[in-house]
Amino acid sequence: MQNSHPNRLHGAARWLHRSNSAYELILDRRLGDLYQVPDGWYICTVGNRIEDVAVSTTMTSALANRFMHVELGEDVEAWVHWATQHNIHP
Numbered sequence: 001m002q003n004s005h006p007n008r009l010h011g012a013a014r015w016l017h018r019s020n021s022a023y024e025l026i027l028d029r030r031l032g033d034l035y036q037v038p039d040g041w042y043i044c045t046v047g048n049r050i051e052d053v054a055v056s057t058t059m060t061s062a063l064a065n066r067f068m069h070v071e072l073g074e075d076v077e078a079w080v081h082w083a084t085q086h087n088i089h090p
Contacts, residue, residue: 022063023062023063025037026066026067029043045067049071
């Protein structure tokens with residue numbers, strides 16, 4: 001059962017970004033009369049890059065252009081420094 005969850009999520013993500021529902025959710029902040037994104041909420045998504053050779057699907061340019069794309073990286077030394085300054089055991 002555990003192995004089926006990532007496949008369902010990947011399939012749902014693929015369906016969402018290839019459907020009008022994705023545009024409606026992002027642009028209108030609603031899905032028909034079924035759901036309205038609450039005021040003050042932000043829509044945030046995550047995904048893998050094609051070059052990561054991981055489970056990924058290319059977004060249409062129309063959908064991709066409606067997002068701000070941010071790539072995050074790790075810096076262990078900076079995190080350990082921050083954690084130490086905030087009394088968090090690294």
